Amino acid sequence: MTHNHDPAMLAKAETLTEALPYLQRYAGKTFVVKYGGHAMGDPEAARDFAEDVVLLKAVGINPVVVHGGGPQIGAMLKQLGVESSFIDGLRVTDKVTAEVAEMVLSGKINKELVGWIAAAGGKAIGISGKDAGLVTATKVERTTKDPGSNIESVVDLGFVGEPSEIDASILYTLSAAGIIPVIAPIGVGKDGHTYNINADTMAGALAAAVGASRLFLLTDVPGVLDKDKNLLTDLRPADIKQLAQDGTISGGMIPKLETCVHAVEAGCEAAVVLDGRVPHALLLEIFTAQGAGTLIRV
Ligand SMILES: Nc1ncnc2c1ncn2[C@@H]1O[C@H](COP(=O)(O)OP(=O)(O)O)[C@@H](O)[C@H]1O
Numbered sequence: 387m388t389h390n391h392d393p394a395m396l397a398k399a400e401t402l403t404e405a406l407p408y409l410q411r412y413a414g415k416t417f418v419v420k421y422g423g424h425a426m427g428d429p430e431a432a433r434d435f436a437e438d439v440v441l442l443k444a445v446g447i448n449p450v451v452v453h454g455g456g457p458q459i460g461a462m463l464k465q466l467g468v469e470s471s472f473i474d475g476l477r478v479t480d481k482v483t484a485e486v487a488e489m490v491l492s493g494k495i496n497k498e499l500v501g502w503i504a505a506a507g508g509k510a511i512g513i514s515g516k517d518a519g520l521v522t523a524t525k526v527e528r529t530t531k532d533p534g535s536n537i538e539s540v541v542d543l544g545f546v547g548e549p550s551e552i553d554a555s556i557l558y559t560l561s562a563a564g565i566i567p568v569i570a571p572i573g574v575g576k577d578g579h580t581y582n583i584n585a586d587t588m589a590g591a592l593a594a595a596v597g598a599s600r601l602f603l604l605t606d607v608p609g610v611l612d613k614d615k616n617l618l619t620d621l622r623p624a625d626i627k628q629l630a631q632d633g634t635i636s637g638g639m640i641p642k643l644e645t646c647v648h649a650v651e652a653g654c655e656a657a658v659v660l661d662g663r664v665p666h667a668l669l670l671e672i673f674t675a676q677g678a679g680t681l682i683r684v
C-alpha cells in the first residue's frame with residue numbers, strides 16, 4: 387500500500403480540518419448575509435457568493451440572504467431619465483422611484499440570485515418584505531438643522547421605509563424545508579404603500595428578528611478602514627461612535643455600522659463587514675482562523 391504525502395493534497399486536508407471546529411460550532415445556527423449592490427458587480431463574484439451560501443446550507447447552517455442593488459437601481463433610473471438623489475445614504479424615493487426600485491430589486495436582482503443559487507445546486511425562494519407579512523414598513527422621518535441655527539426642519543424622503551414589524555415565520559418555514567430565503571429590501575406599509583428600505587437596515591432588522599448568531603455585510607471595501615487606509619479588524623460600539631465623530635467613517639459606511647451596532651446590541655454575537663469582491667470571502671471569514679474584514683461585537 388502506498389501513502390500519499392503529496393504536499394498539495396495535505397494542504398487541502400488541512401484546510402478541511404481547520405474548518406472542523408467552525409463546522410461544529412455553527413451547525414444549526416442562523417446567519418444573515420447581506421450582499422451589497424456594489425459587491426455583486428461581476429457574474430463570477432455572484433457565482434462564488436451563491437456557492438458559498440449553498441455550502442453553508444449543506445453543512446447545517448441556515449443562511450438568510452438579503453440583497454441590495456443601489457447601483458443597479460441608479461442605472462435603471464438613469465436609463466429612464468429619472469433624477470435620483472441621496473440624503474444621509476438614503477435614496478429620496480418618489481412614487482416612480484419606488485416602482486423602479488421594486489422592479490429592479492424584486493424583479494431582477496432577486497431572481498438572478500435565486501438562479502445562481504439553483505446553479506450551485508441549492509434551493510432558494512426569492513421574496514421581498516411584502517411576502518407572507520415578513521416586513522411591515524413605516525415611513526422614515528428625518529430632520530435637519532440649518533448650519534448656525536437650532537431650528538429643525540423636516541426632510542421628506544418620500545417612500546423610504548424602515549421595518550417596524552417583522553413576522554419571521556416564513557423564514558423559519560423555508561429554512562426548515564431546506565430552502566434558502568433570498569430577500570429584497572422592499573416592504574409594505576399599513577397604508578398599503580410600497581416602501582424602499584436600505585438593504586443594510588433590512589438585514590440588521592431581520593438578523594435581530596430571527597436571533598441570528600452572525601450578520602455579514604458584503605461590500606466593496608476590505609472592511610472598515612482607518613484614516614491611513616489600514617483595516618480595522620475588531621470594533622466595539624464605542625469605537626464606532628468615535629470613528630463617526632472624528633470623520634473616519636462617512637457615506638454608506640455610517641448606516642452600515644449603525645446597523646451592526648443595533649444587531650449586536652439586540653443579541654447577534656457578531657457582525658462582520660467584509661469585501662464581497664474577494665472570491666469566496668464569506669467562506670474564508672467563516673471557516674478559517676484568520677478571518678477577513680472587520681468584526682463588530684459588544
Ligand atoms: N472608514 C471607511 N472605511 C471603509 N469604507 C468607508 C469608510 N468611510 C466611508 N466608506 C465608504 O463606504 C462605502 C460602503 O458603503 P456603501 O457604498 O453603502 O456599500 P454597499 O452598496 O455595499 O452597501 C465604501 O465603498 C466607502 O466608499
Ligand SMILES: CC(=O)N[C@@H](CCC(=O)OP(=O)(O)O)C(=O)O
Pocket residue numbers: 421422423424453454455456457459475476477487546547571582583584585586
Ligand atoms: C432607501 C434606500 O436607499 N434604498 C436603497 C435600496 C437598495 C440598497 O440599499 O442597495 P445597496 O446595499 O446596494 O446600497 C436604494 O434605493 O438604493
